[in-house]
Amino acid sequence: MKRITFFYVFTMVLFLACSKNESEPKSYEYWNNLVNEKREEIFTLVQSVPCTVIDEFEIIKKNNYYLVHPSVKADFDNLQGELEKLEVERNAARAREGWIGDLPLTIPSHPVRKICDNGKPKLVYVKDLSIEEINAELPVRYNEINNFYKDEVCSDATQWIGRYIFSGCNVEPIAVHKTIRNEEMVSKIDIYNQMMVMKIQHEKQSCDVKGRFYKVFETKSVICKEGKPIVILE
Incomplete structure (x- = not known):
């Protein structure tokens, strides 16, 4: 029991x-x-x-x-x-x-x-490219980014946001629309910035890569001027 x-x-x-x-x-x-x-x-x-x-x-x-x-x-x-x-x-x-x-x-x-x-x-991906391929693609992609919204009229600044792309050892502002082909434009900016980082590192350029690196994650306000979006840098 x-x-x-x-x-x-x-x-x-x-x-x-x-x-x-x-x-x-x-x-x-x-x-x-x-x-x-x-x-x-x-x-x-x-x-x-x-x-x-x-x-x-x-x-x-x-x-x-x-x-x-x-x-x-x-x-x-x-x-x-x-x-x-x-x-x-x-x-x-x-x-x-x-x-x-x-x-x-x-x-x-x-x-x-x-x-x-x-x-x-x-x-x-960018990491798979040779430096020769990157150097060949950078100017083409730069033009694509700068002309991406050339036909879009800026009438409401709240619909735009400012981003940055690398320009040598500096950064350059780019206006991005919040809804019009936004994902496509953001991916172009990311790819371009990745290419620039690889280029700078490969060429061992004497510039503050780390300091500029964090800049590309910042966003800025935009104003409309004569129908064009202008990023406010102040």
Whole structure:
């Protein structure tokens, strides 16, 4: 009888302990591992389609950029939905565990172009370019940025915001519309600034890169003058 009672008590204690563990919130590390596994699953999916004609692949921006073929788009969307749910859980665990502090400021990376590389779709970023390619692209991209809004009339200054691009060892103000092709323009600015940083570092120019670096994250107000957006520098 005592053995039966002991076994019963032991079983109940074990059951309650397991139930308690299952009901406790999972850790940040637990959810972060699942997030990384899901990202790897997504990467494997998009890489599963052989690449012969790169224009068949669409650049899709979620938390990252992906090259997605129409044949796997539905599966991609499903996995992205699962990933987003895992990221919500991970972020909640991070807040619950008291993770504090901001990540160091970095210029966001955007793809420069898409290519087929050994039969696989590939996104090319600034870090993948040679200094010769960067030097060739910089003047073209500079003109694109400066002429991006040449046909847009500035009538409401509150719809514009000032950003900066590197200009040698200095920075140059650029007006960006808050709603008209904003994401496209911001990505052009980021790519240009990344190229300039690589150029300055490669050429070992004697200028205050770090001091100017933080300037490109600042925003400024804009005024409209004769229909053109002018960044206020004071």
